Amino acid sequence: MPTAAENKQHKQSRILDAATRLFLDGSVAGTAIDDVVKLAGVAKGTFYLYFRDKYDLLDQIVIRRTAEIFTESCNQLRRSAAERAMTRTEQFLLLTDTIVARLCEDRKVTALIDKRFSICFTPAALEAYPGLNSAAEYLTGLLTTPDCGEAQARTKLYILADMVGSVCCDAILSERPCTVDELLPVLHTLLKKLLGGEPA
Amino acid sequence: MPTAAENKQHKQSRILDAATRLFLDGSVAGTAIDDVVKLAGVAKGTFYLYFRDKYDLLDQIVIRRTAEIFTESCNQLRRSAAERAMTRTEQFLLLTDTIVARLCEDRKVTALIDKRFSICFTPAALEAYPGLNSAAEYLTGLLTTPDCGEAQARTKLYILADMVGSVCCDAILSERPCTVDELLPVLHTLLKKLLGGEPA
Amino acid sequence: MPTAAENKQHKQSRILDAATRLFLDGSVAGTAIDDVVKLAGVAKGTFYLYFRDKYDLLDQIVIRRTAEIFTESCNQLRRSAAERAMTRTEQFLLLTDTIVARLCEDRKVTALIDKRFSICFTPAALEAYPGLNSAAEYLTGLLTTPDCGEAQARTKLYILADMVGSVCCDAILSERPCTVDELLPVLHTLLKKLLGGEPA
Amino acid sequence: MPTAAENKQHKQSRILDAATRLFLDGSVAGTAIDDVVKLAGVAKGTFYLYFRDKYDLLDQIVIRRTAEIFTESCNQLRRSAAERAMTRTEQFLLLTDTIVARLCEDRKVTALIDKRFSICFTPAALEAYPGLNSAAEYLTGLLTTPDCGEAQARTKLYILADMVGSVCCDAILSERPCTVDELLPVLHTLLKKLLGGEPA
DNA sequence: AATGAATGAGAATTCATTCAT
DNA sequence: CATGAATGAATTCTCATTCAT
Numbered sequence: 154m155p156t157a158a159e160n161k162q163h164k165q166s167r168i169l170d171a172a173t174r175l176f177l178d179g180s181v182a183g184t185a186i187d188d189v190v191k192l193a194g195v196a197k198g199t200f201y202l203y204f205r206d207k208y209d210l211l212d213q214i215v216i217r218r219t220a221e222i223f224t225e226s227c228n229q230l231r232r233s234a235a236e237r238a239m240t241r242t243e244q245f246l247l248l249t250d251t252i253v254a255r256l257c258e259d260r261k262v263t264a265l266i267d268k269r270f271s272i273c274f275t276p277a278a279l280e281a282y283p284g285l286n287s288a289a290e291y292l293t294g295l296l297t298t299p300d301c302g303e304a305q306a307r308t309k310l311y312i313l314a315d316m317v318g319s320v321c322c323d324a325i326l327s328e329r330p331c332t333v334d335e336l337l338p339v340l341h342t343l344l345k346k347l348l349g350g351e352p353a
Numbered sequence: 354m355p356t357a358a359e360n361k362q363h364k365q366s367r368i369l370d371a372a373t374r375l376f377l378d379g380s381v382a383g384t385a386i387d388d389v390v391k392l393a394g395v396a397k398g399t400f401y402l403y404f405r406d407k408y409d410l411l412d413q414i415v416i417r418r419t420a421e422i423f424t425e426s427c428n429q430l431r432r433s434a435a436e437r438a439m440t441r442t443e444q445f446l447l448l449t450d451t452i453v454a455r456l457c458e459d460r461k462v463t464a465l466i467d468k469r470f471s472i473c474f475t476p477a478a479l480e481a482y483p484g485l486n487s488a489a490e491y492l493t494g495l496l497t498t499p500d501c502g503e504a505q506a507r508t509k510l511y512i513l514a515d516m517v518g519s520v521c522c523d524a525i526l527s528e529r530p531c532t533v534d535e536l537l538p539v540l541h542t543l544l545k546k547l548l549g550g551e552p553a
Numbered sequence: 554m555p556t557a558a559e560n561k562q563h564k565q566s567r568i569l570d571a572a573t574r575l576f577l578d579g580s581v582a583g584t585a586i587d588d589v590v591k592l593a594g595v596a597k598g599t600f601y602l603y604f605r606d607k608y609d610l611l612d613q614i615v616i617r618r619t620a621e622i623f624t625e626s627c628n629q630l631r632r633s634a635a636e637r638a639m640t641r642t643e644q645f646l647l648l649t650d651t652i653v654a655r656l657c658e659d660r661k662v663t664a665l666i667d668k669r670f671s672i673c674f675t676p677a678a679l680e681a682y683p684g685l686n687s688a689a690e691y692l693t694g695l696l697t698t699p700d701c702g703e704a705q706a707r708t709k710l711y712i713l714a715d716m717v718g719s720v721c722c723d724a725i726l727s728e729r730p731c732t733v734d735e736l737l738p739v740l741h742t743l744l745k746k747l748l749g750g751e752p753a
Numbered sequence: 754m755p756t757a758a759e760n761k762q763h764k765q766s767r768i769l770d771a772a773t774r775l776f777l778d779g780s781v782a783g784t785a786i787d788d789v790v791k792l793a794g795v796a797k798g799t800f801y802l803y804f805r806d807k808y809d810l811l812d813q814i815v816i817r818r819t820a821e822i823f824t825e826s827c828n829q830l831r832r833s834a835a836e837r838a839m840t841r842t843e844q845f846l847l848l849t850d851t852i853v854a855r856l857c858e859d860r861k862v863t864a865l866i867d868k869r870f871s872i873c874f875t876p877a878a879l880e881a882y883p884g885l886n887s888a889a890e891y892l893t894g895l896l897t898t899p900d901c902g903e904a905q906a907r908t909k910l911y912i913l914a915d916m917v918g919s920v921c922c923d924a925i926l927s928e929r930p931c932t933v934d935e936l937l938p939v940l941h942t943l944l945k946k947l948l949g950g951e952p953a
Numbered sequence: 954a955a956t957g958a959a960t961g962a963g964a965a966t967t968c969a970t971t972c973a974t
Numbered sequence: 975c976a977t978g979a980a981t982g983a984a985t986t987c988t989c990a991t992t993c994a995t
Contacts, residue, residue: 185989196956201991268468268519274530308539311530312520319468319519320512330474330511339508347546385964396981401966585985596960601987668868668919674930708939711930712920719868719919720912730874730911739908746947785968796977801970
């Protein structure tokens with residue numbers, strides 16, 4: 154019985170999918186849990202079986218999206234770095250460009266993430282999406298130097314992610330302080346200074 | 354007639370003050386417009402005479418607070434810079450420290466600002482608080498160099514403000530990626546790199 | 554469990570009954586949904602489970618009332634016509650008198666109907682009250698003649714109902730253009746002309 | 754000073770014009786007195802100097818519009834009747850067609866009139882628009898016959914107006930019971946029967 | 954585990970009306 | 975006559991949550 158199986162197909166992910174669609178097409182505030190369960194084809198009570206409330210649901214969605222963007226962009230970077238030699242700075246610039254390109258492509262998702270890109274570095278996220286750890290470790294490795302221990306490197310990574318995420322969301326969504334196209338060169342300059350003058 | 358004048362005392366600021374108190378003591382979501390007007394001692398309708406909705410009100414409050422913090426911190430910096438010679442980098446480090454200190458002192462306000470410190474650079478804010486322009490111009494001047502025009506310098510300023518605001522809010526409010534005390538040295542290092550190697 | 558059943562007793566009709574009473578005793582504009590649910594003994598939200606808004610509710614009430622008046626008057630007519638031979642014109646005059654008498658008896662209901670008597674011929678009404686169809690078909694049959702097909706007969710029926718409903722409501726409620734007693738003979742004259750000179 | 758004069762230009766009609774535009778473009782329920790006075794460029798209080806409330810205002814507008822339509826259509830008829838001999842029935846059919854054509858042309862106005870076309874026969878209307886009396890008298894004259902006194906003729910006129918107004922509004926606005934194009938022939942048949950077999 | 958009718962407190966917002974100027 | 979800031983009761987409608995089945 155495929156219909157029954159289909160109907161079961163863990164309700165939790167049915168809810169997650171439905172909410173993502175509604176949040177993206179409409180808005181978070183404008184989406185009622187009622188709408189979500191109706192689209193997911195489950196009962197209202199079922200929602201509360203899996204999520205505490207709407208914001209718990211939203212967090213899980215944003216984590217999933219940022220995790221995807223981050224790990225995929227990082228994996229892409231690693232493939233490039235494996236093909237041809239790249240300095241550390243070159244790698245971060247490429248990663249930034251890749252992530253920004255993805256955010257620009259899907260402004261709806263960007264609006265959902267708002268300025269919370271760094272949510273994908275929270276323990277909950279790292280636990281739920283194992284790929285994240287590997288990606289984060291690779292980048293932490295790049296940042297670790299004799300005078301910058303691993304712990305500090307992790308902090309730096311977080312700051313970089315938060316900074317890029319925050320500034321780019323503003324630029325993409327409200328062209329503040331300028332358009333993304335105008336922002337990127339400035340961002341490159343800043344990143345070069347931040348990372349330059351150090352190991353390959 | 355002092356009573357009439359007293360009662361007038363522009364209702365708009367009566368509302369603003371009341372809301373600030375309630376938002377800080379409780380929470381934004383937990384504060385009803387009803388509570389605000391009751392505390393302000395005005396009629397419900399009067400609220401809608403001056404504000405579109407609760408979020409318009411919130412924006413105006415955040416603008417006021419960030420404007421205060423930013424202009425006062427900047428003025429303090431200018432007084433220090435007048436007293437003793439300081440390099441550009443030293444000035445930005447001092448400014449950062451001053452702002453972060455203020456945010457740490459009043460976590461409630463920081464929670465209200467959330468990660469929107471850069472809202473004080475929006476046209477609406479610059480218009481409402483003239484002191485902001487002077488402060489922003491001073492810092493833009495510091496960032497303008499032969500190879501970085503004024504427009505780009507403004508963008509840089511915004512990025513710096515957004516970055517510091519965003520990262521510090523996280524650190525102060527949720528100790529992510531670390532406590533502020535641990536964050537500050539890293540931030541100093543980054544800022545030195547970003548600003549170093551240039552004019553005195 | 555009688556209590557549960559009692560309490561259930563479809564809430565929708567509990568609301569409908571309560572609203573009818575309030576609309577009739579007071580006025581539509583003067584009745585708040587709050588009053589309706591209080592009298593019906595259901596929660597506010599329950600109202601919105603069954604009705605879009607107050608005017609949806611009002612429509613349903615008017616449909617119910619006009620449907621009752623129309624079908625009962627028509628059934629009464631059919632019984633009379635079965636007892637003694639009546640010409641088509643006689644039948645319509647009797648029907649008109651019956652309906653007008655009922656509207657006069659209950660001016661409150663008439664005020665509610667306002668001039669919308671023909672609402673009982675809308676698809677929604679015909680679907681909800683099956684008795685209506687049978688009544689309408691009987692009258693349409695009377696109006697169908699060699700030179701007036703069934704479709705046209707239906708249109709005529711609607712026009713007659715609308716005309717009688719509209720003119721009589723005015724007369725009953727505001728004595729315009731005259732009292733009902735003065736109106737009826739004129740209406741009879743007009744109906745005789747409209748229907749006369751045709752089949753028995 | 755033309756501006757001042759312009760600004761004076763009796764406020765009452767400024768309000769009336771503004772409201773007409775808003776009621777027609779939007780809806781009556783959706784138009785606040787606030788909107789009206791803003792568009793009219795007068796103060797809120799001034800509104801209450803001239804109108805009791807929104808419905809008083811609406812009545813005055815509908816009276817003006819129906820009075821215009823009725824007197825103009827009637828005058829047009831009289832000119833036609835003066836040119837070539839027309840029977841009473843022909844005259845009423847022409848009048849009906851003229852009025853219906855005007856209602857069709859401007860559905861917005863028709864929606865405003867709703868089913869209250871006969872409001873133009875109320876004492877208040879007849880007093881405010883003297884042209885109405887002359888028009889009504891002409892038609893009453895046509896309906897007065899040996900066996901139908903003037904009073905009864907007036908009643909008949911009212912009934913005809915109400916009937917045509919009511920049925921046509923329904924047809925134009927909601928195609929019930931059919932489109933106007935389908936309705937007109939039926940209406941003609943009915944009118945011919947109602948008026949036929951009598952004086953030229 | 955799943956349901957979904959029912960809840961009802963509580964939110965936002967409107968708007969006719971007043972009245973001191 | 976005219977104004978328009980201020981009013982605040984009243985109203986609609988939402989929606990997270992429960993619980994009997």
